[in-house]
Amino acid sequence: MDRETRQTALATFLILGVFCVFLYFVPTIMLAVGKISPVLGALVVALVLLAPFVFFWLRSRSRNKN
Template sequence: MDRDTRNAAIAAAVILLVFGLAAYFLPVIMLAAGKVSTVLAAVIAAVFMVGLFVVLWLRGRSQHKKGL
């Protein structure tokens, strides 16, 4: 495994770990936010989903610029 492949694997593992933990705790966070406002709970879910796609999109752009 060369350096670039190892770095890509580490980055993918970190992204999966962070968003996996966030997804695990998302129902609890949404239930707590839903007691305050249902709109707030929906916004939190939307921010989570958009955040995931933004991170993956930025990672893809970064890899494309490097020519990998």
Template sequence: MAEGDKETRSSAIAAFVILLGVALALLVMPKVVLWVGGYSPVLAAALGTLVILAFFLIFWLRARYQRRRGDQD
């Protein structure tokens, strides 16, 4: 297998795992937010916001890592 194919496959697997994890988190999030909302609506809104922002943060950090790793080659 060529080096480029291996990197592409690795990136695709990593993206799939991240998306699967985020999908599971988003599937459970409404119940958790409603439960936390029983104690504090502000805390529930903050939790929902953090979960959504975490999706973008994960991909941003991965892109930074990939860029750094590519510069060293």
């Protein structure tokens, strides 16, 4: 494992770790928003589930440009 691969793996691990901690609070957030509107609650969950894919896609585009 070279330096660049190690840094990429560490960054990915940290990003996923933060995301997993955030996922712990998603049910509470979803229920609070769902009291206002069930559609908004579903939208919040959809955004939370799409966020890591969008983040890693943007990160890969940024790294490929350099």
